[in-house]
Amino acid sequence: MxxxxxxxxxxxxxxxxxxLIPAIIVDAESKQVxxxxxxxxxSLKATIETGRTHFWSRxxxxxxxxxxxxxxxxxxxxxxxxxxMDTLVTEAAQHGAACHEGYRSYFSRRLDDDGDWQVVAERLxxxxxxxxxxx
Amino acid sequence: MxxxxxxxxxxxxxxxxxxLIPAIIVDAESKQVxxxxxxxxxSLKATIETGRTHFWSRxxxxxxxxxxxxxxxxxxxxxxxxxxMDTLVTEAAQHGAACHEGYRSYFSRRLDDDGDWQVVAERLxxxxxxxxxxx
Numbered sequence: 001m002x003x004x005x006x007x008x009x010x011x012x013x014x015x016x017x018x019x020l021i022p023a024i025i026v027d028a029e030s031k032q033v034x035x036x037x038x039x040x041x042x043s044l045k046a047t048i049e050t051g052r053t054h055f056w057s058r059x060x061x062x063x064x065x066x067x068x069x070x071x072x073x074x075x076x077x078x079x080x081x082x083x084x085m086d087t088l089v090t091e092a093a094q095h096g097a098a099c100h101e102g103y104r105s106y107f108s109r110r111l112d113d114d115g116d117w118q119v120v121a122e123r124l125x126x127x128x129x130x131x132x133x134x135x
Numbered sequence: 136m137x138x139x140x141x142x143x144x145x146x147x148x149x150x151x152x153x154x155l156i157p158a159i160i161v162d163a164e165s166k167q168v169x170x171x172x173x174x175x176x177x178s179l180k181a182t183i184e185t186g187r188t189h190f191w192s193r194x195x196x197x198x199x200x201x202x203x204x205x206x207x208x209x210x211x212x213x214x215x216x217x218x219x220m221d222t223l224v225t226e227a228a229q230h231g232a233a234c235h236e237g238y239r240s241y242f243s244r245r246l247d248d249d250g251d252w253q254v255v256a257e258r259l260x261x262x263x264x265x266x267x268x269x270x
Contacts, residue, residue, distance in 0.1 A: 006250030024159055024168055031166045033159055036222045048246065081252060082241035083234055087171045089242045099218055106217035107224045111183065115141030117216060 006048065010041050014086040020056060023047075023088040025066075025098070027105075028077040031091075034098040035106040037066075039088065051076045053092055070130045072096035097124040100131065141183065145176050149221040155191060158182075158223040160201075160233070162240075163212040166226075169233040170241040172201075174223065186211045188227055205265045207231035232259040235266065 015021050020038040027034055039047065043054040043063055053066040053074040067073030074092035081088055099106045101123070108121035150156050155173040162169055174182065178189040178198055188201040188209040202208030209227035216223055234241045236258070243256035 004250060009246070009250050009252065022157060022171060024171060026168060031168075033161060033166075033168065033224050035217065036157060036159060036171075048250075079246040080242040080255075081244050081246075082170065083236050083238070083243065084241070087241070089168050101218050103218070106219070106222070107215040108218065109216050111144070111214040111216075115139060115144050115183075117144065120215075 006045065010044055012085065013041075013044075013081065013088075014084065015040070018058075020058070021086060021088055023053075023055070023090050025053060025074060025090050025092055025094075028075075028091040028093045032105055033107055034074075034092075034094055034104070044088070047076060047090065048079060053090060066098075067095065070096065070100075072098065072130070074098070097130070100127060102127045102130070141180065145179055147220065148176075148179075148216065148223075149219065150175070153193075155193070156221060156223055158188075158190070158225050160188060160209060160225050160227055160229075163210075163226040163228045167240055168242060169209075169227075169229055169239070179223070182211060182225065183214060188225060201233075202230065205231065205235075207233065207265070209233070232265070235262060237262045237265070 013021055019040045023039045024036050025034045037055040040056045043056050046054040055064055057064050072095050074094050076092050078091040097104055102125045103121045104124055108119050109117040110120045112118045154175045158174045159171050160169045172190040175191045178191050181189040190199055192199050207230050209229050211227050213226040232239055237260045238256045239259055243254050244252040245255045247253045
């Protein structure tokens, strides 16, 4: 298979020693940060070619497509890179809740004046309805 | 010195084996992602207590305050954490350009349809005016 310009562009990124690059996913419309996860060259290419976000799970050591269990996929509308070529921002239209806890964004907790986390977001869905169907 | 609630909250975060946590900095007003850098417990505490973003440089193995050279500091307006407790989003008012290349955000390059990066942002400042004064 011929090496494409996209292959060259991906090869030009600075991956970690483990071959990973952090990808910040932002809502295409509101620009809100939805999540951060890790991609390798293969999952980045899949993200660009399929238009759905794909990642590499460090804990499970496997590929995953966002929404493969929940149906809450992310349709990619753009990919940006920083000046150090070592971090990505991916804009995506989020279907449903990004977070496993049922919040739109993973970042639902904010530090209060007492130095403690407070949930500041509202649940979009009940996680039990999404992840435990049939149980 | 007494252990504060904030110390406990920081200790409850999931740091990497190197004691680091990725911090995504977003513009407090536009919500645009400005940069991503690494904090350790000490730089996170400094960020919260001084209201200016502090980081740990992995390449230089030292603390740095954003803007210490350029004057382009970031005034913190909020800190959020994700459900996995392993990534931070820090909202900040950015003075001047975040990026060393003179762009407001580090993420000035966007992937085009040919699979190549294109600069899509405009320079706010000439980097030479900021970083090479007196040379």
